[in-house]
Amino acid sequence: MIWQAEERLRRPIPQEPLTKPGSDGDGPSRPDVRRPETNELLKRMRRIDPEQARRYRQRSGE
C-alpha cells in the first residue's frame, strides 16, 4: 500500500490527458467516430433478457 503511494508521487497523472480525438483548435471538431461494430453490438443486445426491466424493482433511495 505504502509503496503504491510513493509510486503515485513519482508518477502523477499528467495535467492534460483530457484530450479527445479530432481536437483541432477553434470551433467544433469532428470526433473520430468509427462505425460501430454493429453486428457485435446487436449480438450483445440480443442476449439481454427482455424481461429484465419488468422484474427490476428498487427501493426508493435518495
Added chain:
Amino acid sequence: MGYNNPVQRLTGIETEYGLYVEGRGVADQLMEAVGVVRSCPLPAVRSWDYRLEDPRRDMRGFRVEHLEVDPHDAQIEREHPVPLSEREVRSDHALGNGARLYNDHAHPEYATPECRRLLDLIAHDKAGERIVLACARAYERQTGNRLTLYKNNSDHHGSSYGCHESYSTTREVPFEVLVANMLPFLVTRMLYAGAGKVGVEAEPNPRVPFQLSQRADFYMDIMNVETLYRRPIFNTRDEPHAPMRRYRRLHVICGDANMSEYATALKVGTTALVLDLTELGWRTPLSIPNPVREAQRLSRDTDLKWLVETDMGAMSAIDIQRAYWQAASERFAGRDAETDWLLREWQTVLDLLETDPERLADRIDWVAKRQLLTLYVESEGLSWDDPALFALDLEYHNVDPEQGLYYALVEQGQMLTLVSTEAIEQAVHQPPLDTRAAIRGLCIQRFAEQIETLNWERILLRDGNQSARLDLSRLIEIDLRELSRRLTTAPDITTFVRMVKEVQSS
C-alpha cells in the same frame, strides 16, 4: 462586486447503485445491500462517526422536524422490518483511498474521497464502480445468488435513487444569489449531463419514447432539504463538512449518474465554473420562473428544440448554457490547463448539440444510448414502446464490463475515456494526495487498528492509553501533496499525528 475569499474547491460524487439479486424482491433488498457492502474485500475502518451529521439543517436558516420518505417505501419498511440496528444497517466502510462505502436506503453507496482535480474525481468515480462490483462478486461467492449492479437512477417503475455531487463554496455568497445563479444552469445542463431514459415514469406518455434525463421525472419542488421524496432541483441541506462560518457545500441531487467519463467531467467541471463565477460576483441575467415544469419539458422534448420559458421569454436551453459559457470564458480562459479544456469542450458540445447532436454519441450518455436503441429498433423491426427497450436501457448502466452496453461501446473504442485503467486501479487503493482525503486514506492504510472513529471532518485515534484527534475540517483549501509524501514514510502513529498537526497549525 466579488466576494473576498473565493474557494479552492473540493468536489465529490456519491452514487447509490441499483441492485438486482436473482430470485429476490424489493422486500429483500435492504438485507442484500447490507450483504454486498459487508463483503467488501478491501481493508476498511467500520466505525463511522455520525455525530457531526445534520441532514435536517436547511440553508435557509432552520431545521425541519423530520425528512419525508416515499410512502411506498415506508410501507415496505413497516411490513418487512430488519433485525439490525441503524449502525448495522448502514455498515459503513471507510476505505484506504479516502472514500466511504455504505448501505444507503437499500442501495450500496460509494462516496468518492474529496478531489480537487477533475481527473482524480473521474478516476475515483470509476474506482467506485470496480469496488462495488468486487463487493457484489464476493457476496455472490458467499450466497450463490447472481447479482447485477446498475449505475443509474431509476427502476422504470417509479422508484429513484441518487447520484449526488458536492462542491465546497464560500458562505459569503448570499443564499438567494447562489440559488438564482445555479437554477437556470442546473435545469439546462441535462443537455450534456443527462444519461437518457426510455419512457416517462410520472405520467406514461407514448409520445415520449425517450428523454434526456433519468432524474427529471422525479423533480417535485424548486428547492428544499429533502432527498428521499419531494425531491428538489436545488437541495438546501446545510451540511458543509467544514467550518460553517466560512463554507457551504453545494449538494446537487438533481443530476444523473453518468457512465461516460467525459459527461461526468463536463457535468462537474462546468458546475464548478458556475460556482467560480458566482464567487466572483457574477449574476445570471435570466431566471426560469417554473424550473420544475421546464426541466421536465426539456427532458421530454422529442423534437430536440429545447426551448425553455424564462422571465425574458422562450429561450433555447443551449443559449442559456452559452450565457454561462460566455461569462466563464471571458473570466477564466488561460487560468490553467483543466479550465481551458473545460471551456473548449463545453463550447464544442454546445455547438454540436445545435448542429449535429448525433456526433456526440462518443461522449454524451443520452446520445450514445439513443443511438444504441435506434440500432436495435431498426434491426429488429420493433416499435419504441417495445418492453425490450427498457431492458436495454437498464443494461447500458450495468457496471460489469463484460455485460454492460456502455462497456461494449468502450471495448469497441466508441466512447471517449479520460483516465487510464491504471489510474482507476490506483484510485481503488490510493486517495488523491492533494486533499484531506489523503490524511484519512493513509491513516486507514497504516493505522486502522488505532482508529476509534472517523468521518469526513475528523479522525479519533487511540493507542494504548493515549488518544489523539485529527481535525481535517479546516484543510479544505491547502494543497497537501507535500504532507502526503511525508505521511507515507512516517515511522509511527505519533509522528503521523505530529506531521498533520504541524500543517493544521501553520
